[in-house]
Amino acid sequence: MKTRVIHWFKFASPQNFYGLAGRMWPWFAALATVLTLVGLWISFFVAPVDAQQGQGYRIIFVHVPASQMSMFIYLVMAAWAGIGLAFNTRLSGMMASALAPTGALFAFLSLVTGALWGKPMWGAWWVWDARLTSELILLFLYLGFLALQSSIDDPRRADKACAVLALVGAVNVPIIYFSVKWWNTLHQGASVSMKGASMATPMLMGMLIMVLAFWMYAIAIALLRVRNIILDRERHTEWVKHAVA
Amino acid sequence: MGGYAFYVWGSFGITALVMIIEVWQLRAQHRAILRNLSNETGSDSDPNHS
Numbered sequence: 394m395k396t397r398v399i400h401w402f403k404f405a406s407p408q409n410f411y412g413l414a415g416r417m418w419p420w421f422a423a424l425a426t427v428l429t430l431v432g433l434w435i436s437f438f439v440a441p442v443d444a445q446q447g448q449g450y451r452i453i454f455v456h457v458p459a460s461q462m463s464m465f466i467y468l469v470m471a472a473w474a475g476i477g478l479a480f481n482t483r484l485s486g487m488m489a490s491a492l493a494p495t496g497a498l499f500a501f502l503s504l505v506t507g508a509l510w511g512k513p514m515w516g517a518w519w520v521w522d523a524r525l526t527s528e529l530i531l532l533f534l535y536l537g538f539l540a541l542q543s544s545i546d547d548p549r550r551a552d553k554a555c556a557v558l559a560l561v562g563a564v565n566v567p568i569i570y571f572s573v574k575w576w577n578t579l580h581q582g583a584s585v586s587m588k589g590a591s592m593a594t595p596m597l598m599g600m601l602i603m604v605l606a607f608w609m610y611a612i613a614i615a616l617l618r619v620r621n622i623i624l625d626r627e628r629h630t631e632w633v634k635h636a637v638a
Numbered sequence: 639m640g641g642y643a644f645y646v647w648g649s650f651g652i653t654a655l656v657m658i659i660e661v662w663q664l665r666a667q668h669r670a671i672l673r674n675l676s677n678e679t680g681s682d683s684d685p686n687h688s
Contacts, residue, residue, distance in 0.1 A: 449642035
């Protein structure tokens with residue numbers, strides 16, 4: 394029993410995870426590429442024109458995946474941050490830091506593609522609607538995380554401060570998710586729910602494949618970035634000197 | 639694109655652009671870190687080796 398526990402924690406050491414991440418990222422990158430190509434093909438050639446929104450609805454194939462990832466990455470980041478606080482593992486803080494910039498970019502993309510969708514359909518780039526406003530707050534939380542991180546010189550102290558911010562900010566994610574139910578919003582409700590989907594099958598397939606593609610992209614990117622963070626933070630250790638020599 | 643060309647291509651375009659920049663930035667950062675490390679350790683190995 395004891396040996397199994399040690400085996401699991403083996404990859405909690407940055408040195409071991411550096412190698413593991415290096416072996417894993419190309420697989421996720423390859424999956425992301427294939428899924429993106431299939432997803433784009435469905436998005437433009439298979440999915441039919443929408444009855445109400447014509448060709449304009451095709452923005453959904455990037456808007457929904459980007460929005461979903463911006464929320465999900467935040468939860469994963471907060472979970473890593475929480476693990477780091479609870480177990481004092483160095484890798485957890487590095488994982489949280491590796492996810493934050495990508496989450497911020499997805500939040501940004503969600504807002505920009507949303508504006509590009511809102512203008513032709515609602516007649517406005519931006520409205521102070523509950524869904525849009527809470528997504529904007531998510532972007533600010535990511536930016537706050539990144540700013541706090543870079544303002545504290547000691548990375549271990551920075552990890553702890555950022556972990557608290559990440560955990561407190563997590564309350565915003567369910568607010569974004571349920572905003573279309575809790576308040577009267579201009580933003581439409583969920584197209585996919587437990588009761589089924591309110592959209593044509595090829596549209597749904599295209600959207601789900603694009604969501605999967607964004608997942609794979611986010612994992613590959615997080616692994617690439619955590620490798621850079623590990624190398625940077627451990628640059629004075631013997632193993633790094635051996636690894637690059 | 640039925641009059642929506644700017645909005646649809648704009649959405650896909652900015653998403654592609656952001657992703658390409660992010661990948662490029664991480665690869666460049668990785669190379670820079672390795673270059674600095676090999677300078678510090680004084681080794682004359684290939685800095686592009688990962």
